[in-house]
Amino acid sequence: MRALLSKTIQRRLHLIESLAHLNTWVAVDQLVQLLDCTDKTLMKDMEIINDEWEEYLQIDFSKRKGLMIRGGQTNKIKNVYQQVLRESTEFQFLERIFFDPTQDAEYWMKKLYLSKTSFYRMVRQLTKALKRHGLTLQRKPICLVAEDERWVRLFYESYFEETYGGDLWPFETDEQETFCFLMRTTTDFDVLLDNRQILQHAYLFMVTCIRASQGFLLNQEIYDEPADIIEQLITISKKYVEQLLEGTSYTLVDGWMREISHGVFYEFYNWANPQQELRIKLAVDRFLDKFVRAVDYPLPAEDRKKIGQQMMHWYLSYTIYPYDRVILRDECEEPARGIRTLYPIFSKMVTVNLQEIEKECNFPWAKTREADILCALISEWEGLPLRLEERRRQVHLLVVSDRGPKHGKMLRDLLKGQLYNKVTIDIYQGFVLFVPPEELKEFQRYDIVLANNPIEGYHEDNLLLIDNFISEADWGRLNKAIIQMQRKKSREYLRKLDQGKLRSGQDVYPQQARKISNFLFEEESDSFFEL
Numbered sequence: 001m002r003a004l005l006s007k008t009i010q011r012r013l014h015l016i017e018s019l020a021h022l023n024t025w026v027a028v029d030q031l032v033q034l035l036d037c038t039d040k041t042l043m044k045d046m047e048i049i050n051d052e053w054e055e056y057l058q059i060d061f062s063k064r065k066g067l068m069i070r071g072g073q074t075n076k077i078k079n080v081y082q083q084v085l086r087e088s089t090e091f092q093f094l095e096r097i098f099f100d101p102t103q104d105a106e107y108w109m110k111k112l113y114l115s116k117t118s119f120y121r122m123v124r125q126l127t128k129a130l131k132r133h134g135l136t137l138q139r140k141p142i143c144l145v146a147e148d149e150r151w152v153r154l155f156y157e158s159y160f161e162e163t164y165g166g167d168l169w170p171f172e173t174d175e176q177e178t179f180c181f182l183m184r185t186t187t188d189f190d191v192l193l194d195n196r197q198i199l200q201h202a203y204l205f206m207v208t209c210i211r212a213s214q215g216f217l218l219n220q221e222i223y224d225e226p227a228d229i230i231e232q233l234i235t236i237s238k239k240y241v242e243q244l245l246e247g248t249s250y251t252l253v254d255g256w257m258r259e260i261s262h263g264v265f266y267e268f269y270n271w272a273n274p275q276q277e278l279r280i281k282l283a284v285d286r287f288l289d290k291f292v293r294a295v296d297y298p299l300p301a302e303d304r305k306k307i308g309q310q311m312m313h314w315y316l317s318y319t320i321y322p323y324d325r326v327i328l329r330d331e332c333e334e335p336a337r338g339i340r341t342l343y344p345i346f347s348k349m350v351t352v353n354l355q356e357i358e359k360e361c362n363f364p365w366a367k368t369r370e371a372d373i374l375c376a377l378i379s380e381w382e383g384l385p386l387r388l389e390e391r392r393r394q395v396h397l398l399v400v401s402d403r404g405p406k407h408g409k410m411l412r413d414l415l416k417g418q419l420y421n422k423v424t425i426d427i428y429q430g431f432v433l434f435v436p437p438e439e440l441k442e443f444q445r446y447d448i449v450l451a452n453n454p455i456e457g458y459h460e461d462n463l464l465l466i467d468n469f470i471s472e473a474d475w476g477r478l479n480k481a482i483i484q485m486q487r488k489k490s491r492e493y494l495r496k497l498d499q500g501k502l503r504s505g506q507d508v509y510p511q512q513a514r515k516i517s518n519f520l521f522e523e524e525s526d527s528f529f530e531l
Helices: 007-022 028-035 040-054 074-087 089-099 105-111 116-131 151-166 175-188 195-213 228-235 238-245 255-261 274-295 301-320 335-340 342-361 365-380 384-392 404-422 437-444 473-496 499-504
Strands: 057-062 066-069 134-137 143-145 397-399 423-429 448-451 463-465
Touching: 007 028, 007 040, 007 057, 007 066, 007 074, 028 040, 028 066, 057 143, 074 089, 074 151, 074 274, 089 105, 089 143, 089 151, 089 195, 089 463, 089 473, 116 134, 143 151, 143 423, 151 195, 151 255, 151 301, 151 437, 175 195, 175 228, 175 238, 195 255, 195 473, 228 255, 228 463, 255 274, 274 301, 274 342, 274 384, 301 473, 335 342, 335 437, 342 384, 342 463, 342 473, 365 384, 384 404, 397 473, 404 423, 404 473, 473 499
Parallel strands: 397 423, 397 448, 448 463
Antiparallel strands: 057 066, 134 143
């Protein structure tokens, strides 16, 4: 729904996203071309971003290098989006009609201080944007409706999560008490949730209670279904829910337990039949088994259960509401991009196997949930990041010091202390001032040649000059070079890798020999690498 924002705000968000994605200095000319604006506009945008959103991030400027987001601040970009949503007239209008769905156009023109022309221009834009989410902006009175009431509720759950996150609570109920109710209820249902999922359930619970109290109820066919154990467990909590809503403008409707059971805990419903549920569960289990086989690392039963429940939940969520749930920003896309950078083979295997089970499940796993599943695997599978680090390809470094072997060994120890098993390190033992041509040729076989001074006759791209004692800037350049080398080797390896291995999880990671040159002091290392 980004089109609802002004062109200026869209451009500034695009600038922030581009700098965060590239994570380095970006030339002004490149940004001007990317954003289709002038140098003057770009500089003005930077100044306004630094002024209005200084609490969350700062953009540094260099005449020679260009622009870059100050280090360690990219994780605060979500706060910028929250502020944009809370300050946007269009999105605030959507929020206000959620809480007050009984007013007409005349009322909102006065409330928002908009002329008739401006108001109806906004309404036309909203109508067009909401249609892509399966929603209709009703005119008399002005409110959101859909062919399935759950569509409206799931849309607003996404809106409130993106707009307020866990920082602010936009409802009249006590936030902590609401969370406690959801945590206790999901425990009764044997559902494992992390903090973000508890937050999502809390928002959906409140949206459900409010919409139901306003008269927007679930379809009659849902009410015609017989009561079940889930509904009975929720009914037991009636006194607690009444206390939660006491003193607010929200009331419990007669069928409140049906609204909550089918509206909030819909993962227990909406299966066409038991065979469909079993088919999806088996597909998810086979999907996870391939990764256990590929990384040769056990998936604890509790973690398998949690990841499996999440994937089943996402499947049902899409079958209920087959529209894009993102309002402005996908919370998982940025961390997923980092995972793809660090673990390209693992990430490629996720993509390939999601596409594989799409046919079996008749569900667009890769298109709609790839980022979420990548993040779920990394965060919920205990010990997986450490195992993937072991599987990453070790970069071969050659240390060349003109201060002699002792200095070379000191540099090696510093490197090992910081980089651990990311690298293997050799030390050149010859006289650096007169390196024979045949040995210079051997230097080219290393991924990175680290030298404390230029090497006469050697000007290859793998040469990286460092200080006699490795500086902070050296560490930054070296880490960047290591990641770039790993990505390069990964692309080369994946181009040659049989796709059948990715689909089966068999022999996905390569086994390589360590030895590079005979005339160098060498260290032992593992033989498996994440290329």
